[in-house]
Amino acid sequence: MKLNKVILYTAIASFGLTSASCSSDWLDINNNTQDPVEEYYKTEANIKQAVVAAYDPLHWFDYANNYTGLNIYPEVLADQCFPGGGDVGDMSQWKAIWNFATTADQVMIDNYSNAYSGVKRCNDAIKYMNEYWEPTTAEELAHRANYESQVLALRVFFYNQLWHWWGNIAYYTENLSGDFMAPQYSADEVYEFMISDLEKVIAADNLPEKCSGEELGRVTKHFVYMLYTEIVMYQNDQTRKPTALKYMEEIINSGKYDLMPNFADIWEVSGEWCQESIWEINYSDYQANRNWSWGGTAGGTVVPCMILPRGYNKIDGIHDDTGWGFCTVRQSCYDSYDAADTRRDASIWQPGAGNYNPAYQDTGYFLAKYAGRAGGNSAQQADALLNYNNNLRLYRFSECLLYAAELGSPNAQAYLDRVRARAGLPSVPATLDNIIRERAWEFLGEGKRYWDLIRTGLATSLLIEDNEIPDGRKGHYTDNKKYIPFPQSEIDKCQGNLKQNTQYFN
Numbered sequence: 127m128k129l130n131k132v133i134l135y136t137a138i139a140s141f142g143l144t145s146a147s148c149s150s151d152w153l154d155i156n157n158n159t160q161d162p163v164e165e166y167y168k169t170e171a172n173i174k175q176a177v178v179a180a181y182d183p184l185h186w187f188d189y190a191n192n193y194t195g196l197n198i199y200p201e202v203l204a205d206q207c208f209p210g211g212g213d214v215g216d217m218s219q220w221k222a223i224w225n226f227a228t229t230a231d232q233v234m235i236d237n238y239s240n241a242y243s244g245v246k247r248c249n250d251a252i253k254y255m256n257e258y259w260e261p262t263t264a265e266e267l268a269h270r271a272n273y274e275s276q277v278l279a280l281r282v283f284f285y286n287q288l289w290h291w292w293g294n295i296a297y298y299t300e301n302l303s304g305d306f307m308a309p310q311y312s313a314d315e316v317y318e319f320m321i322s323d324l325e326k327v328i329a330a331d332n333l334p335e336k337c338s339g340e341e342l343g344r345v346t347k348h349f350v351y352m353l354y355t356e357i358v359m360y361q362n363d364q365t366r367k368p369t370a371l372k373y374m375e376e377i378i379n380s381g382k383y384d385l386m387p388n389f390a391d392i393w394e395v396s397g398e399w400c401q402e403s404i405w406e407i408n409y410s411d412y413q414a415n416r417n418w419s420w421g422g423t424a425g426g427t428v429v430p431c432m433i434l435p436r437g438y439n440k441i442d443g444i445h446d447d448t449g450w451g452f453c454t455v456r457q458s459c460y461d462s463y464d465a466a467d468t469r470r471d472a473s474i475w476q477p478g479a480g481n482y483n484p485a486y487q488d489t490g491y492f493l494a495k496y497a498g499r500a501g502g503n504s505a506q507q508a509d510a511l512l513n514y515n516n517n518l519r520l521y522r523f524s525e526c527l528l529y530a531a532e533l534g535s536p537n538a539q540a541y542l543d544r545v546r547a548r549a550g551l552p553s554v555p556a557t558l559d560n561i562i563r564e565r566a567w568e569f570l571g572e573g574k575r576y577w578d579l580i581r582t583g584l585a586t587s588l589l590i591e592d593n594e595i596p597d598g599r600k601g602h603y604t605d606n607k608k609y610i611p612f613p614q615s616e617i618d619k620c621q622g623n624l625k626q627n628t629q630y631f632n
Contacts, residue, residue, distance in 0.1 A: 167254035170266060176251040177273050180280050181343070182424070183244035184407050187237055187287075189421040189428040189512060193217065194237035196287070196407075197496070197518060197573035198429050198453055204575035205588045206459040206566065208487035210452045212436070214597070216486065217452065223610065226589075226601035230614035230626065237287060238613060244284035249301045251277045268332075275332040276345040279353065282320045286357055289316050290577065293609035296624060307623050313609065317361050324354045336382050342399050342408070348377050349405040352521040355529050360581045367533055374530035377404070378541075383523040385548045390472035392522070393495045395502075395515065404521040414506035414513040426506055426513030430498030433571075437483035445477070446498040448511055455491035455570075458594055463567055468550045473570045487597050493571040524548075524568055532561045558582075580608055606632050 166172050188195035202209045202220055209220040222228040252274060261267045281299075288295045293313035302308055311319070327333070333347040351373035358370045377383065386392050386402045399406060414425025421428070434449025455474050463470035475494035484490075496516050506513035524545050531538040538556040545564060546553065554560050562582055566575055579585040580603075589603035606629040617624055 163254070164258050167258040168260070170259065170261075170269060173251070173255045173259050173270075173273060176247075176254050177277060180244065180247040180251045180277050182422070183240050183247065183284070184280075185409065185424065185427075186240040186243070186422045188518075189416075190236055190240055191421060192219075192234050192236040193428070193432065193452075194234055194240070195427075195429050195432075195518075195573075196520070197571065198432060199237065200573045200576040201493075201571060202453050203589075204579060205456075206570055206575055207453045207455050207493070208489065208595070208597075210454040210487045211450060211485065213486045216450075220452075225599060226603055226607050228611065228630075230611040230617065233611050233613045235613040235615060237291065238616065241284040241287045245281055245298075246301055248277045248281035248284065249299060253300070271330065271332040275327045275330055278323050279327050279333075279345045279350050282323050282357075283353060285316065285320055286353065289313060289320065289357075290360065291610055292612060292627065294625070294627060296620075307620060310624055314361075317357065317363075320357055321354070321363075321366065324350055324357070328354070335380060336404075343406065346405065348380075348382075349521065351377055352404055352526065355533075359529065359532075360577060362581060371530060371533035371535060374526050374533065375535060377523075377526045378530060383526070385524060385527075385544065387548070389469050389548060392519065393472065398517045398519075402523045403519060404523060404526065406520060407518040409515060409517055411503045411506040411513050411515040414503075415508045416506070416512040417508040418512070421512060423508070425508065426503055426515055427496075427518070428512045428514070429496050429518075430502060430514035430516050431511045433493045433496060434498050435477050435482035435492055436485050438477055439481050440500060441478070441481050444499060445475070446500045446502065448498060449482070449492075451485040451488070451492075453493055453571075454487050454489045455493060456594060457489055457491065459570065460491050464551055466550050467567060468548075469567055469570075473567075487595060489595065495571045519572065525565075525574075528561055528565055528568065531556050532558065579603075606630060 160166070167176060188198070193199070199220075201207055203224055209217060209224050211217050211220075214221065219228070219232050219234050222232045255270050255273055259270065261270050285295070285297065293316070294310060295316055296308040296310045297316050297319055298308040327350050328347070331347070333345060333350065335347045337344045337346055355370040355373060358366045383404065384401045386397065386400055391397045392400060392402060409425070409427040411426045416423045416425035430446070431448045432450050432452045434446060434451070436449050436451040438445060438447045438449055440447050460470065460474055471494070473494055475492045475497055476490055477492065479490065498514050502515050503510045503513045505515075527541040527545055531541040535541060539553070542556045542561060542564060543553045545568060549567070562578055562584070565578055569575065579588055585603045586605065589599075591600060591602055592598040609627045609630065611627050611630050612624060617626055
């Protein structure tokens with residue numbers, strides 16, 4: 127049970143991008159029991175609440191009415207796992223997009239609405255702290271500068287999710303009113319907006335390099351560096367890659383991080399916010415109230431349940447018996463690891479034939495890093511399957527090393543060797559192919575591979591029809607599939623103002 131893990135949460139309601147507009151008289155309400163917004167947010171204590179509210183949607187992606195986890199959703203689309211589940215119809219939306227044959231009606235809206243809810247809350251916090259709160263001391267001014275940097279970076283994080291999936295998104299920095307419509311921009315324009323905000327945050331230098339104690343999970347300078355580099359790498363922006371390399375070298379040389387000696391230890395409860403962790407999203411089972419009615423309630427995560435095998439008999443005394451059998455690992459992925467690679471068995475779990483109920487796309491191999499542990503949700507108070515206590519490790523020091531190597535650091539060979547030595551492997555040349563292959567082994571189950579394949583051009587040759595199992599992939603990736611269709615419900619709400627990514631269907 128984790129008593130020391132802080133969960134950021136709020137009861138403040140949020141709205142998505144295209145809330146329907148109307149002018150009915152019943153919307154005109156006089157509230158005689160609460161302060162109006164402009165009065166409530168005049169104090170720093172209440173501004174802090176708005177900042178905390180901006181963090182809250184980070185917890186929603188794994189389950190807020192559907193399953194679009196930041197790690198697990200892209201993982202099933204890459205070449206190391208199958209979607210799995212109970213049968214072909216279980217999470218059929220996953221199967222459709224996995225086959226590169228989804229429709230606008232099948233695309234899940236949840237990661238779309240979750241991200242825009244995060245944008246909305248970030249915009250709120252920026253407005254409140256700059257229009258309603260009037261700091262009176264130098265300390266309060268410094269606090270406001272810190273809060274604004276946190277929220278600006280968070281807003282980029284939310285837009286980055288939308289940009290990765292949809293590219294040509296509606297983008298706005300002040301919350302919508304009237305018809306609730308926002309201009310839609312090209313993916314390149316959105317990239318420049320995001321990078322500009324991150325450059326402002328970096329130039330302002332109001333964030334600590336690293337947090338500790340109850341502040342763990344807050345935005346830091348090094349989180350911003352990692353987010354900047356991720357975005358630059360996905361855009362393949364040659365002009366900014368030297369800056370990204372500078373930021374990676376700064377993290378490496380800060381002395382604040384190191385690789386964990388034992389890779390498997392990262393994924394234990396004791397490994398949360400370890401010396402390797404640059405940034406995590408906190409989840410906890412302690413008094414967790416997440417429930418089926420609203421998966422956005424603060425608490426634990428459903429991913430550990432999703433990736434466990436079905437009907438497991440708990441023979442090892444470690445793993446739980448609550449699994450749904452999603453994201454089964456391919457035999458080819460298991461075989462790609464060197465037998466001496468310590469990451470293989472720390473990343474891939476074999477429950478053993480006869481110890482579970484094989485389901486759709488069963489391979490006998492399951493993701494190990496986030497697999498639910500017996501007792502891992504024992505302190506929750508609502509729906510146990512949704513409340514496992516596994517933090518999402520979003521940015522690790524090993525990724526910083528591999529980014530720096532890929533970006534052409536003079537120390538590229540030493541950085542790659544460092545990652546491989548921890549895995550028990552000898553040196554290989556620090557070529558682009560070897561670095562991308564290393565990322566595949568290092569980050570299995572962490573949601574990196576799909577984006578790596580797209581940004582390096584490998585997707586067209588690796589995300590193809592396959593016969594590895596009878597229920598293998600039936601479609602193949604082409605460059606027009608980079609951005610998925612917008613949910614049809616959003617197209618309809620926008621009354622023609624949101625243009626569909628029609629190239630996906632060509």
